Amino acid sequence: MATHINHLLDLEGLSKEEITSYLDLGEHFKGVSQRRIKKVPTLRHITVVLFFIENSTRTKISFEIAAKRMSADTLSFAASSSSLAKGETLLDTAKTLMAMRPDIIVIRHFAAGAPHFLARNVPAAIINAGDGGHAHPTQALLDMFTMREHLGKIEGLEVAIIGDIGHSRVARSNIHGLRTMGANVRVAGPRTFLPPHFNTLGVQVYDRIEPAIEGADVVMMLRIQKERMGKDLFPSDREYARFFGLDAQKLKLAKPGALVMHPGPLNRGVEITPDIADCNNSVILEQVENGVAIRMAVLYQLGKHLVEEA
Amino acid sequence: MTPTRVLAERQVAGAQEVRNAIELLLEPISSQVSEGNTCIVGIQTGGVHVANRLLSRLHQRGIPRPPVGILDITLYRDDIFIGRQQPIVRQTDIPFELSGKNVILVDDVLFTGRTIRAALDALVDFGRPASIRLAVLVDRGLREYPIQADWVGMKIPTVIQETVRVELVEMGLSDDRVVVYTREA
Amino acid sequence: MRQRIVDCEILDPASGKRFWGYVEWEDGVICEVGQAGLGEAGEVSAGVELISAHGNLLAPSFVDLYADFCEPGFEYRENIASGSAAAAAGGYTHVLLRPDTDPCVDGEDTVRFVLEAGAKAGLVNVLPAGCLSRKLDGESLAEIGEMADAGVVALSEGDRYLKKGGFLRRCMEYGDNFHLPVILTNEDPTLVEGVVHEGVVSAISGLKTSPSVAEEVAVARHIALAELTRAKTHLAKISSAASVRLIKDAKARGVPVTASVAIHNLILNDTSTLGYDPMFKIWPPARSEEDRKLLLEAVIDGTIDSIVSDHSPKATEDKELEFDLAATGALSIELVFPLLNKLVLAEELDLVSAIRAVTVGPRRFLGIAGGEIAKGQPADLVVLDRNTDWELDYFELRSRGRNTPFLGQRFVGRTYLTINRGRVTFRRDG
DSSP states (O other): OOSOOOOBOOSTTOOHHHHHHHHHHHHHHHHHHTSSSOOOSTTTTOEEEEEESSOOSHHHHHHHHHHHHTTOEEEEEESTTSTTTTTOOHHHHHHHHHTTOOSEEEEEESSTTHHHHHHHHSSSEEEEEEETTTBOHHHHHHHHHHHHHHHSOOTTOEEEEESOGGGOHHHHHHHHHHHHTTOEEEEEOOGGGSOTTGGGGTOEEESSHHHHHTTOSEEEEOOOOGGGBTTTSBOOHHHHHHHHSBOHHHHTTSOTTOEEEOOSOOOBTTTBOHHHHTSTTBOHHHHHHHHHHHHHHHHHHHHTTOOOOO | OOOOOEEEEEEEEOHHHHHHHHHHHHHHHHHHHHHSSEEEEEETTHHHHHHHHHHHHHHHTTOOOOOEEEEOOGGGOSOTTSSSOOOOOOOOBOOSOOTTOEEEEEEEEEOSSHHHHHHHHHHHHHOOOSEEEEEEEEEOOOOSSSOOOSEEEEEOOOOTTEEEEEEOGGGTOSSOEEEEEEEOO | OEEEEEEEEEEETTTTEEEEEEEEEETTEEEEEEEOOTTOOOSOOTTEEEEEEEEEEEEEOEEEEEEOOOTTTOTTTOOHHHHHHHHHHTTEEEEEEOSOSSSOSOSHHHHHHHHHHHHHHOSSEEEEEEOSBGGGOSSSBOOHHHHHHHTOOEEEOTTOOOSOHHHHHHHHHHHHHTTOOEEEOOOOGGGOSSSEEOSHHHHHHOOOEEOHHHHHHHHHHHHHHHHHHOOOEEEOSOOOHHHHHHHHHHHHTTOOEEEEEEHHHHHOOGGGGTTOOGGGOOSSOOOOHHHHHHHHHHHHHTSSOEEEOOBOOOOHHHHSSOTTTSOOOOOOTTTHHHHHHHHHHTTSSOHHHHHHHHHHHHHHHHTOSOSSOSTTSBOOEEEEEEEEEEEOOGGGOOSSOOOOTTTTOEEEEEEEEEEETTEEEEEOOO
């Protein structure tokens, strides 16, 4: 079977060089996506399974497009229609899949560590598309790619991440990636969203948005999950928008030309006002485009080593 | 990948021979370019340097510069997964419409023909050229595919264990030459 | 307008100093404090109005951290206007109101309502507290940020206990985000059946009980959460020795907690329930004599920082019932000083500690100025008559309620004059 399997499970273990090579490859694949024929035949012998136990439209489509542009075959596996709903364990489901010989499994799951579990038990290359509150490495890679594209570098940047930090895998992966690349990260949110020991990750923690945004090169707003509103973490949309949402007034505190980013989908009027979501500083739509390019790069990196010896 | 030792090295062409080979290519290329509707595409990385040399010679002859592109074929290779080397994807830039043009594809060394096969697949993904002609500085024989160059600068007979390397001043080196290496297995 | 009060013995509770003198103020701020004997006025400039304290004690005005003015929702018991009148008569210039009214104070509209009603009455600074949970549901956060901007000074769930510890943690963290302290009452309802202290006396009376452990468990939980969240936490209305011990330890460790005791828990013990008189039905329960003595010691040594009124007016028809069915609570805000004086005369509490607990302690918790009689401080003062013997009769009270166990009793000492930012808001006639 495979001579050597690589995985992309999270960014904690990646070196600066490894991250840089993903970003550099991303540039080439972005070029491919801008051609008339948005396809290269490189991974035409590879089958990619999209194993999405936790629902997601945009990430799933992004991976699917990326795989197809690499000429790979794709297979989709959704939670509700799966045998998991009938009580089959994750491992049994994965082993059943393996009998069909996929080369790469892209997994999104509610439970942190599910991709690691698969990587230990299943002989395919595993890409983590989001595991619970733990990690979302391709999101962080595409975020860093976007920053580098606009600002020319990542080292030395002041990056503010605002929102439900404690439950956010996007925040965690970005924190690890950005710090490895030498950026300075500030996180902010209401105290109920800030886990107590986050400052041990080497970030500055604020319970107000203003000090975090001040002088920032990048302002990244995280999505507020509506399910959490009105319960024990936060009282209402209105109060969040007023104290922690990004609007033109608060954006003035950042450096001129600061990037406004958001992993999507947006709650317009809650964490970000509509005028700012669409303003000149906003690179939110580019993040989506870059997401495909980065995922092509990841598939390429992991897939190029998989070979069937005749 | 463990680096292998160079066992033997010999220079098979010096600066003058390289310049002669370039002039040999220049004749047919400049008439093709002068006819118009022609572009030059260099294959990364050696072909790009050869193409740059050809372009400066064309310029010295007063011939207007044709559209120029660079092509990286890593993503189209058929041997990407075999072998110990980490293939590096380099820049591809074809900043013009390829359809309907006569393409002069340029590479430094023609060997098995697999690189050119990949380059043809990549080119047609950009458009439908009117024609494709192949110019190579060195033909070292040992074809594995039925591919031949239209224009060849010089022929050098080699064996499979050898490696041919074209060195040009465009690469930041002191002078032009062609060298043949043998590495340990 | 400049005014000077003379013929008074000045007590500054922060420093403990006592001396005969005068205090002059202009535009609500003290501009001069000096020594002068009884009958002397010192050097008075022209245009200064003189007020005589008639040889009584002058202290900083009182501040209450826990009172119920019953409005909105229960105006038949009390409203902000009548409560303010009662408070001014009690020597108070600032009163923090419980937010568990109906509707409760969980948004900027109700906060503004309370502030406007207080301003209209114009007798005390009505300080609104905001609820922790929306509609007091105990599980969703109220719009604390908005309330902070609207002017609440603290957060509280009133006399309710938040059953979900995880939710209370979030409240404390979120409140701290807006620099609002949290005032918590302390009784785990799953450990109680009634409101009478569980002890020797309840064994005799057979009344339904509330053991000290119910308070102890709650206090321990709140101390632990204060330690974790570092939120400024006030443990209100402590009634047992066990709780005092926990609080002393917590303070020694640097946990950001303060504590208060309600005036009635310093006066009464559980024997007061033996007559089954609902007028003595209060909460927290009056506990054993041993608990009462330890509470007094705690006030003296500062483990308990403040004495609160826990003013709880109730309609007469709600009190004239069998003990089990009667409403719980007593009005108190007009009687705090006479009751304190009773303890001082019985030598159970010294005057300085008593006054400090209703002036300095509460102000420190709220972070408001005053509590010291010195130049530059606000002219928030009270004149206390420590000698007059009087009987509490029905018509004395300015509160709408009449539910106090002390009706018909004789007292020594009462308030004479209350001055709020230089303006007289209460003057005793006769």
